[in-house]
Amino acid sequence: MNFHFPVNREHTNANNEYYRDARRLLISSGIFSALLLVGAVLVLVVFDRTPFVIGSAVVLFALAALYVGVTFQVRRAIKDPQELYDESPLVPAMIARVDERTMVLMTLVDMRKNPSDGEPAPALATRTVTTISGVPRRVGAKVPAVSVAGTHKSRTEFYDEITPVPLAWSTPDKAVIAQAQRNIPVNDWNVLERNIDRVEEVHATKRNLLPLN
Numbered sequence: 001m002n003f004h005f006p007v008n009r010e011h012t013n014a015n016n017e018y019y020r021d022a023r024r025l026l027i028s029s030g031i032f033s034a035l036l037l038v039g040a041v042l043v044l045v046v047f048d049r050t051p052f053v054i055g056s057a058v059v060l061f062a063l064a065a066l067y068v069g070v071t072f073q074v075r076r077a078i079k080d081p082q083e084l085y086d087e088s089p090l091v092p093a094m095i096a097r098v099d100e101r102t103m104v105l106m107t108l109v110d111m112r113k114n115p116s117d118g119e120p121a122p123a124l125a126t127r128t129v130t131t132i133s134g135v136p137r138r139v140g141a142k143v144p145a146v147s148v149a150g151t152h153k154s155r156t157e158f159y160d161e162i163t164p165v166p167l168a169w170s171t172p173d174k175a176v177i178a179q180a181q182r183n184i185p186v187n188d189w190n191v192l193e194r195n196i197d198r199v200e201e202v203h204a205t206k207r208n209l210l211p212l213n
Contacts, residue, residue: 003085003090003146003179003180003183005173007171008173018148022078037060037061040058040060040064085167088165090183091108091109091144092107092145092188093142093145094139094192094193094196095138096126096197103128103130103131103137104128104129104199105164105166106164106196108123109209111162111209112157113158123211124201124210124212125202126199126202126208127164127208132169134168134172144166144181146164147165148162191212195212
């Protein structure tokens with residue numbers, strides 16, 4: 001089930017931690033690539049060009065090229081905010097744990113790549129967040145979100161990684177948030193609430209995704 005609403009770009013830039021994390025990754029990767037390139041050039045300029053020095057420079061150039069490739073790959077994988085919310089399934093999420101500076105957001109998701117294939121594959125997914133506009137720092141607080149798939153096993157029909165992205169990160173409109181919350185089936189909220197204390201079990205998995213079946 002998808003939920004369409006107009007994304008507020010200014011609000012997204014100021015509050016959306018999903019895109020903030022992506023920007024940080026891109027910046028870090030770009031800086032590291034530049035440092036590797038500078039290092040490779042300095043090695044060739046400062047030291048005598050012995051086979052070892054040339055080999056070291058080649059390795060640094062290769063690593064720089066690898067990180068440049070990763071940077072572009074990540075950049076291509078990041079969808080426009082409006083597209084991300086329009087195409088991603090609406091899911092229930094709740095604050096599952098409140099720490100000193102962060103909170104753990106837990107969501108109930110369907111692991112299937114194709115929702116029309118077979119029976120639902122419910123799972124719990126978590127994401128550590130700093131703040132969500134309009135949401136109290138209280139365990140059990142409801143947070144309408146979309147589930148964004150990450151990596152997946154190529155030979156299975158299930159995703160390996162799914163992260164919740166709150167609607168409140170991209171709209172300040174309380175009416176939109178309330179409508180999204182009503183659109184989520186009551187049973188889904190109930191299932192999530194019954195499992196809200198399983199944070200440690202979810203975190204014990206490889207990618208914070210715990211199948212329920």
